[in-house]
Amino acid sequence: MTWIFDNWERFWEVTAVHLRLSAVPVLIGFVLAIPLGWWASRSQTARTVLFPFANILFTIPSIALIVITPVVIGVKILDEINVIVPLTVYTVALMIRSIADALSAVPGNVIAAANAMGYRPFKRFLTVDFPLALPVTIAGLRVATVSNISMVSVGALVGLGGYGQLFTEGYQTDNSPKVFAGLVGTVVLAVLADGLLLLVGRLLTPWARVGR
Amino acid sequence: MIEFRAVTKRFEDGTIAVDELDLTVEAGTITVFVGPSGCGKTTSLRMVNRMIDPTSGTILVDGKDVLTVDPPTLRRGIGYVIQQAGLFPHRTVLDNIATVPLLSGWDKRKARTRAAELLEIVGLDPNFGKRYPAQLSGGQQQRVGVARALAADPPVLLMDEPFSAVDPVVREDLQNELLRLQAELDKTIVFVTHDIDEALKLGERVAVFQKGGHLAQYAKPQELLSAPANDFVASFVGRDRGYRTLTFLHAEVPVHPVATAKLGERITVTDWTLVVDEQNRPKGWLSGVDGEVEVNERDLVSGGSLYDGSSLRGALDAALSSPSALGVVVDDAGAVSGVVRADDVIQALAKARAAGEVPR
Amino acid sequence: MGGWLFDPAHWSGTTGIPVRLLEHLGYTLLTLLIAAVIAIPLGAFVGHTGKGGFVIVGLSNALRALPTTAVLILVVLWAGLGDFPVYVALVLLAIPPIMAGTYAGVRAVDPSAVDAARGVGMRESGVLLQVEIPNALPLIYGGFRGAALQVVATATIAAYTGAGGLGRFVFDGLALQDFGQMLAGAVLVALLAVLVDLGFAGLQRLTVSPGLRPVGTGGKN
Ligand SMILES: Nc1ncnc2c1ncn2[C@@H]1O[C@H](COP(=O)(O)OP(=O)(O)OP(=O)(O)O)[C@@H](O)[C@H]1O
Ligand SMILES: [Mg+2]
Numbered sequence: 122m123t124w125i126f127d128n129w130e131r132f133w134e135v136t137a138v139h140l141r142l143s144a145v146p147v148l149i150g151f152v153l154a155i156p157l158g159w160w161a162s163r164s165q166t167a168r169t170v171l172f173p174f175a176n177i178l179f180t181i182p183s184i185a186l187i188v189i190t191p192v193v194i195g196v197k198i199l200d201e202i203n204v205i206v207p208l209t210v211y212t213v214a215l216m217i218r219s220i221a222d223a224l225s226a227v228p229g230n231v232i233a234a235a236n237a238m239g240y241r242p243f244k245r246f247l248t249v250d251f252p253l254a255l256p257v258t259i260a261g262l263r264v265a266t267v268s269n270i271s272m273v274s275v276g277a278l279v280g281l282g283g284y285g286q287l288f289t290e291g292y293q294t295d296n297s298p299k300v301f302a303g304l305v306g307t308v309v310l311a312v313l314a315d316g317l318l319l320l321v322g323r324l325l326t327p328w329a330r331v332g333r
Numbered sequence: 334m335i336e337f338r339a340v341t342k343r344f345e346d347g348t349i350a351v352d353e354l355d356l357t358v359e360a361g362t363i364t365v366f367v368g369p370s371g372c373g374k375t376t377s378l379r380m381v382n383r384m385i386d387p388t389s390g391t392i393l394v395d396g397k398d399v400l401t402v403d404p405p406t407l408r409r410g411i412g413y414v415i416q417q418a419g420l421f422p423h424r425t426v427l428d429n430i431a432t433v434p435l436l437s438g439w440d441k442r443k444a445r446t447r448a449a450e451l452l453e454i455v456g457l458d459p460n461f462g463k464r465y466p467a468q469l470s471g472g473q474q475q476r477v478g479v480a481r482a483l484a485a486d487p488p489v490l491l492m493d494e495p496f497s498a499v500d501p502v503v504r505e506d507l508q509n510e511l512l513r514l515q516a517e518l519d520k521t522i523v524f525v526t527h528d529i530d531e532a533l534k535l536g537e538r539v540a541v542f543q544k545g546g547h548l549a550q551y552a553k554p555q556e557l558l559s560a561p562a563n564d565f566v567a568s569f570v571g572r573d574r575g576y577r578t579l580t581f582l583h584a585e586v587p588v589h590p591v592a593t594a595k596l597g598e599r600i601t602v603t604d605w606t607l608v609v610d611e612q613n614r615p616k617g618w619l620s621g622v623d624g625e626v627e628v629n630e631r632d633l634v635s636g637g638s639l640y641d642g643s644s645l646r647g648a649l650d651a652a653l654s655s656p657s658a659l660g661v662v663v664d665d666a667g668a669v670s671g672v673v674r675a676d677d678v679i680q681a682l683a684k685a686r687a688a689g690e691v692p693r
Numbered sequence: 694m695g696g697w698l699f700d701p702a703h704w705s706g707t708t709g710i711p712v713r714l715l716e717h718l719g720y721t722l723l724t725l726l727i728a729a730v731i732a733i734p735l736g737a738f739v740g741h742t743g744k745g746g747f748v749i750v751g752l753s754n755a756l757r758a759l760p761t762t763a764v765l766i767l768v769v770l771w772a773g774l775g776d777f778p779v780y781v782a783l784v785l786l787a788i789p790p791i792m793a794g795t796y797a798g799v800r801a802v803d804p805s806a807v808d809a810a811r812g813v814g815m816r817e818s819g820v821l822l823q824v825e826i827p828n829a830l831p832l833i834y835g836g837f838r839g840a841a842l843q844v845v846a847t848a849t850i851a852a853y854t855g856a857g858g859l860g861r862f863v864f865d866g867l868a869l870q871d872f873g874q875m876l877a878g879a880v881l882v883a884l885l886a887v888l889v890d891l892g893f894a895g896l897q898r899l900t901v902s903p904g905l906r907p908v909g910t911g912g913k914n
Contacts, residue, residue, distance in 0.1 A: 180842055180886035182849040185863055185879030192872055267758050274760040278853055279867060288763050292854070297770040304763040311758030384812060409814035419809030423827040423902035433813050465904030481813065 122305065124298040136306055139283035142204050142276065143269040143310075149205075150212025151262060157213065158220025159246070168221070175214035183207060183275045204276040204283075211272070212265045219261020223254035256329050259322035263315050270311045274303070284310075334360040335381060335489065335521060340390030342376050342546070350376040351546040354390070359538070360488075363515060363522040367532035368542030368549075369569070374525040376546070378491050381523065382411045394489060409437050412482030412490040412520075416498055418474040420466035426452070426477050427462035433485040444484075451480040456510055472503035479511070483518070490522045497526065508534060529571055533557070533580065541566050555581040579646035584681040586648045588662050588671035594619065594628050601625045605657035608633055613668040615639065615661050639663045640673055645685075649678040697873030698880065708861070710881065716857035717885060720848045724780055725841055728787035733833065736792040740799025740829070741821045749796045753789035761786050761847050769854045779851040786847055787840040794836015798829025831905055834897045838890055845886040849878070859885065 125132050161167045186207035196202055227250050235249045277285025287303030290296070323329075335358040342351040351373040358364040366374040379385040380392055383404040392399045399407055420429050430448035435441070452462055455476040466474055475495055482490055496504045508531065515522065526532055532539050533554040541557065543549040543565050550562035558578045561567035571577070593607045594600045596616070606619045608628055617633030619626075626632075637655030640648045640662045651660025652675040659672035697703065704710050739749045761782045768778035802825050810824040826833075852860030862878030865871070 177883065177887070180846060180883045180890075181879060182846040182860075182863070182882050184849050184860070185875070185882060188863065188867055188875050189879060192876075264757075267754070271758055271760045274762050275850070278762065278850070278864075284760070285762060288760070288766050292766045292770070295770060297767055300763055300766050300770065304760060304767065307760045307763065308755070308758045312755070315754065315758075382812065384808070405814045405816050407814075408812060413809065413812035415805055415809060415812070417803075417805035419803070419805035419812070421806050421810070421824055421828070422803065423824075423830075423904050425904070436814055436819070465902070467904060478809075481809075 122298075122302070124296075124302040125305070128299075128302075132302065132306065135282060135284055135286055135303070136310070139270070139273055139285075139306070139310065142201060142273045142281075142283050143208070143266070143314075146205050146208035146212050147262070147266050147269055150209045150265065151216055153209070154213045154216030154220055157217045159224060161217055161221035162224035171217055171221075175217055178210055178214040183211070183272050184278055186210065187276055187279055187281075199280055201281065203279070204273060204281055208269050208272060212269060215265045215268075216258075216261055219264075220254065220258055223257035223261070224250055226257060227253045252326070255326050256322065259318055259325075263318045266314050266318060267311045270314060271307060274307060334358065334393075334395060335523065336391075336393040337377070338391045338393070340377070340380065340387045340392060342373070342380065342385065343388045349546055351380070351387070354546070354548055356540055356548060356551055358521060358523055360395075360521045361519045362537040363511075363524055363535050365532040365536030365539045366523065366525045366542060367527060367529060367536075367539055367569075369544065370527060372542040372544050373546035374527075374542055375493055377542075378493055378523055378525050381489075381491055382408045382413060384408075405436075409433055409485060410487050410489070412485075412487045414475075414478045414482045414490070414492040414495045416494040418466070418471075418478035418495075420474055420477055420481070422466050424465075425462065426457075426464050426466065426469070429466065429477055430480045430484050432481055433487075437485055447484060448480070451484055452477075454483070454514070455480045470503075472499045472507060475499060475507060476510075479514075483514075483520075488521060490520045492522065492524045494525055494527070496531070497528070504531075511535065529569065530577075533577060541569060576646065576649075579649060579678075579682070580644050582645040582682070582685055583643075584645060584685050586645070586673050586677050586681050588673060589659075591659060591661075591669070591672045593669060596628050596630060598628050599625055600628060605659065607657075607659075607661065607669060607672075609669055612666070615663065615669050618655070618657050620656070637661060639667075641665075645678055645681060648673050648681075649675060652678060697871070698877040703877075713857060713859050713861055714881065714885065717845070717848055717859045717882070718889070720776075720779055720783060720851060720856075720858055721841065721844050721885075721889060724783040724787055724844050724848070725837070727780065728784045728791055728840060729837065731784070732788045732792035733795050736795030736833075737799050737821060737826060737829070740796045741817075741825055743800070746796065746800070749792060753793045756785055756789040759785055762850055762853070765850060765854060774855055776856060778854065779848070779856050782850075783844050783848060787844050790836040790840040790843070791833070792836070794839070795829060795833045797836075798832030799825045801832060802828040827902060828905065830897075830901045834893065834901065838893050838897075841889050841893055842886050845889055846882060849882055 157171060161171050187203055190203045190206045191197060191200065194202070194206065231249065231253065232245070235245050240249065273283045274285035274288060276283060277289045284303035284306045287299050287306075291299035291303070337354045337356045340351060340354040341349070343349050354377060366377060368374055376385055380387050381394065381399065383399055386400065394411070421432070427445060427448045430451050431444040434444035434447055439447070449459060449462060452459055457473060457476050457480070461469065461473065466477070469477065478495065496507045499507065512535065524535055536554055538551065539554055539557055540551045541549045550557060550566045555578075557566065557570055558574055558581070561570055567574070591607050592604070593609045593613070595609060595611070600606065601624065602619055602621055604621050608616045608619055610616050617635040619628060619632055620634060634656045637660065638647070638651050640651035640660045642662070648660060651662070652658060652673055655661065659674065661669060662671045662673055664670050706712070736749060739745050764785055765778050765782040768781045772778060806824060806828065807820060810820045815823060848858050849860035849863055851858050852864045859878050859882050862874050862881070866873070866875030866878060
C-alpha cells in the first residue's frame with residue numbers, strides 16, 4: 122500500500138486511464154445492447170441468432186481479442202481502441218441477454234394495460250417497459266462493469282495502459298508491492314463502480330423496494 | 334392416539350401460535366383442525382412430528398412423549414401430507430412413494446413393490462409410476478403425496494390442507510377417496526383445513542381454533558352445528574348452519590312416482606317427464622309441450638343433483654336444483670326410483686325438530 | 694492463419710498443437726475440480742442453513758473483481774514460476790460462479806419439497822444430499838459451465854509467465870509479430886471452450902434428473 126502513496130501521481134494517472142478504458146466500453150456497449158436486447162425479447166429468430174453468437178464471443182479469450190482487433194480494424198497495436206472494441210463486444214454480448222430477459226419479465230398485464238390506455242409503442246417502451254425492466258438490466262450492467270474493470274488489465278500484456286501496466290512492470294522488475302497496488306486499485310474501482318450502479322438503480326426504481 | 338397436554342408454542346418473535354392446548358385425538362378416527370388463517374392449526378399439527386417443538390406442555394403419541402424420540406425416527410412412523418404435495422421433483426412417482434420404506438432400510442425391490450401397490454390404493458394408473466411430479470396434475474400429485482405418506486404403513490397420518498390447492502370437483506373426489514381409504518385402513522388422522530364444509534364432511538371430531546391459538550370447541554360435527562360453544566364458533570360455522578345441519582339428518586322423506594320415458598319413444602307430455610336410459614338411469618327432463626312428440630336428446634333439460642337417500646340436505650338440494658322442482662331419487666345402481674319434493678323435506682325437518690333432533 | 698494452423702510441422706513435438714491443447718485442457722480440468730471441491734460444499738452448506746448468504750454473495754462479488762493477471766504475477770513473484778501460480782489464479786477465478794450457482798440452486802429448491810423431506814424423516818444430511826443438491830443441479834451446472842468457459846479463456850494468460858497451454862501461441866506470436874500463430878491460438882482456445890462446454894452439457898444430461906427439465910420442451914434445456 123505504501124507504493125500507492127510513494128507513487129501517487131503515477132497511480133492517479135493509471136487510475137484515470139483504467140477508468141476511461143473500462144467506462145467507455147460499458148457505455149457504448151450498453152447503448153448498443155438496448156435495441157438488440159429489445160429485438161431478442163420480441164422475436165424467437167433474434168434469440169436463436171443472437172444468443173449463441175453472444176455465447177461464442179465469450180469463449181474468445183480477451184487477450185486474443187485484443188491482439189486480433191488491430192489487424193481486423195487496421196490500427197496500431199498500441200492504440201486504446203484495441204481494448205475498447207473487445208470490451209464493448211463483451212459488454213454487448215452480456216447485456217443483450219440481460220436486457221432481453223428483463224424485458225421479457227415485464228408482466229404481460231401491465232403491457233396490456235398500457236396498450237389499452239393508448240400508449241404508442243415507442244412511448245410505451247420508454248415509459249413503461251424499460252423502467253420496469255431496469256432492476257434486472259442494472260443487475261446485468263453491474264456484472265458487465267465489474268468484469269470490464271478486471272479485464273482492462275489484460276491490455277497491459279500487449280503494452281496498453283491502466284492498472285495492468287503496474288502488473289507487467291512489477292513483474293519485470295520483481296516489484297510485488299507495485300503489482301499489489303494495481304490489484305487493490307482494480308478491486309476498489311470495481312467495488313466503487315458496483316456500489317454506484319447499485320445506488321443509481323435504487324434511485325431510479327424506488328418502487329422496487331416498497332411493498333414487499 | 335395423540336394427546337396434547339397443556340401445549341403452548343411461542344415463537345422467538347413473541348407470537349403465541351398455540352395456547353395451552355388440551356386435546357385428545359382418538360385412535361382410528363379422522364380429527365379435523367379448523368379455524369381462520371393464522372390461528373395455530375399448522376403449528377399444532379407440526380408439533381406432533383416435531384417439525385416444531387413446543388415451548389411447554391407434552392404431546393404423547395400412543396402414550397409416548399414425542400420429545401423423547403429422535404425426530405427423523407419419529408417422523409418415519411408418522412405419515413405427513415402437505416398442501417403443495419411437496420413431491421421430490423427429481424424422483425419418479427414410484428421413487429417418491431418408496432422414500433420412507435427406503436429410509437427405514439427396506440430393500441429396494443420390496444420398497445418398489447410396496448410403492449406400486451400404493452399407487453393402486455390411491456387410485457392412480459400404474460403407468461404413472463414412471464412419471465415425474467411435473468408431469469402430473471395438482472390432484473394427481475396430491476394422491477401421490479398421500480401414497481408417500483402411507484407407504485410405510487404408519488398408524489398416524491398428519492395432513493395439512495392437503496386438498497386446498499385443487500379445484501372443487503377434484504377436491505370432492507379426493508375427500509371421498511380419503512373417506513374410502515380410511516374405512517379400510519383405520520388410521521389415526523389429523524387433518525387441517527380452513528374450509529368448514531371440508532371439516533364437517535371429513536371429521537369424526539372437529540377442533541375449531543380461534544385467533545391466538547385458543548381451542549374454541551372440540552366436538553362432533555353435529556354438535557358444532559347444533560350447539561356452538563360461543564359466538565366465534567357460531568359465526569365460523571357460518572350462516573348456512575341450518576342448511577348444513579340437514580347433512581346430519583337422515584329422516585324419511587316420502588318418495589313419489591314419476592313419469593319416465595326413453596329416447597326415441599313417442600309420447601304425449603303434458604307435465605315434466607323424466608327421460609331415462611336403458612338401465613333406467615336419469616338423462617334429463619322434458620318440459621311440458623302439447624301433443625305427441627318423439628323423445629329427442631336435443632330437447633332435454635339437464636341438471637339437478639341426485640338424491641341417494643343419504644341425508645335431508647341431499648334430498649332438499651336435489652329438489653331445489655332440479656328444473657322441475659322434483660328431486661330425482663336413485664338407488665345404489667343409479668336407477669331412478671322416484672322423486673322428492675322440497676315441501677316434503679321441510680315437513681320431515683319439522684318432525685325431526687319436534688322430536689328434538691334439530692338445533693333451535 | 695489457416696496456413697499456420699494446418700502446417701503439419703505445428704502439429705508435432707513437445708511444443709506442438711496437441712501438446713499445448715492437452716496442457717490447456719489439463720489446467721482447465723484440474724482447476725475446475727479444485728474449485729468445485731471448494732465452492733460446491735461451501736455454497737451448498739450456506740444455502741442449506743440459510744445463514745450467511747450475504748457472505749457468499751459478497752465473497753463471490755469481491756473475488757469476481759480480482760484481476761487474474763495480477764494474482765498470477767503476484768503468486769509467481771512470491772512462489773516462483775511453474776504451474777502452481779496458474780492454478781491459484783484460475784481457481785480464484787472459477788470459485789465465484791460455482792459457489793454462487795450452488796448457493797442460488799439450493800436456495801431455489803421448492804421449500805415444500807424440503808419441508809416434506811424433513812417431514813418424512815430424512816436427516817439433515819439426507820435433506821441436503823438426496824433432495825437439495827439433486828434439485829439444485831441445473832443451477833450448479835449453470836455456474837460450473839460459466840466457470841469452465843472463463844477458465845478456458847483465461848488459462849491463455851498462463852503463458853505470460855512462461856507456463857504452457859494454448860496461450861503460448863498467442864504470446865509467442867505476439868513477440869514474433871506472427872499474426873497467423875496468434876490467431877491460430879485464439880481460434881484453438883475458442884474451439885476448446887466450445888468442446889469443453891459440450892462435454893459438460895453431456896455430463897449434465899446424464900446426471901440431472903429428467904424430472905427437472907422444463908415441461909413441454911421435449912427435455913431441451
Ligand atoms: N416460524 C414462525 N415464527 C414466528 N411466527 C410464526 C412462525 N410460524 C408461524 N407463526 C405465527 O404463528 C401463528 C400460527 O401460525 P400457523 O401457521 O400455525 O397458522 P395456521 O392456522 O396454520 O394458518 P393458515 O390457515 O394460514 O395455514 C401465526 O400468527 C403465524 O404468523
Ligand atoms: Mg397452516
